[in-house]
Amino acid sequence: MGNCSPSCLHKMGTNPLSRFAFLDASRGVAILLMVIYHFSYDLDYFHFVDWDLYNSPYWIHFRSLIVTLFISIAGISLALACRHTLITTAYLRRLSLLIACALLISIVSYLMFQHRYIFFGILHFIAVASILGLLFVRRFWLSLSVGVLCLFVGGWVQHPLFNQPSLQWFGLMTHKPRTEDYVPLLPWFGVFLIGIACGEQLQRLTKTLKRFTQTMQQTGHPLLIWLGKRSLWIYLLHQPLLMGVLWLGMTIKRLFG
Structure with missing residues (x-):
């Protein structure tokens, strides 16, 4: 099969994409x-x-773990x-x-926090990465090497140029926005990209994945x-549900506390 580049958007599969329970x-x-x-x-x-939560190493690492899980799984x-x-239709939808x-x-978030609104959060990132990632699927070494390079550049390179609002989504800022x-x-x-590389390797374990999926569906964690x-x-x-419950609790505390 050829590389899954943007051209693969024009190809239609005949069978629905099977879902792996472990994912x-x-x-x-x-x-x-x-x-x-x-x-x-x-x-x-x-x-x-x-x-x-903004400065404690525990909470910072906890958040980083969560983001890493979501992005690598994506x-x-x-x-x-x-x-x-x-x-095509499933991808575009x-x-x-x-x-x-x-x-x-x-x-x-703008209505709630004004200047601290979310302009490039996890959903924004996954949407952009899902487009750019099409250039790397079925290219194991390219996705792995560029992925490691992105980690290195993003972790060590900073420049004031990227502090301007129009480029803050890219990273490489000298301070957190x-x-x-x-x-x-x-x-x-x-x-x-490293997640893509891992996905490429998982494809070689199709039979093992199918057995593992069946086991999880039957005896796993529903x-x-x-x-x-x-x-x-x-x-x-x-978040609306959690904040609504806590706001109600705070209101009751003020009224009867």
Whole structure:
């Protein structure tokens, strides 16, 4: 088969893309960790606790772990989606949904936080990476080498040029921008590309993956798989629900405390 470049968008698969349960379960773990992190953030936001989520090494590393899980799984998923031929309608439908949800997050966060609004968070990143990543699928060594290079450049290179608002999405800034969620292209595209490389290797283990998938579906963790299949909607809805409950609790505390 040829490389899954932008030209593969014009090829239509005849069979629906099979879903690997281990990816859903892994995404479910990331969702659980994300809910824990955001609930901790909400507790601090409503002054139930006093935790330094912006500067504490523990919370910084915890967030980095969650972002790494989501992005690497997204890279693996893209590689597996192109393992035969990319299903154009499914890809474009999900990409359009990601872009729409990313814009919604920007609008809502602007209404809530004004100048700290989310202009390039996790959904914005995954949408852009899903487009750029098509140039690298089915190219193991290219995705691996460029991925490592992105990690190195994103981790060590900084320049004032990238501090200007129009380039902050790219990374390489000399300081973190004022925003509630920031996932710049560098170094995180390196994680995405390494995920693609891992996905390429997983394709060689098709029979093993199928057996593992069947085992997980029969005796595995149905809750994690369920969460993983609905990760986008949980991402969109969990914060309004958590913040609504805590706001109600704070209001009741003020009235009767």
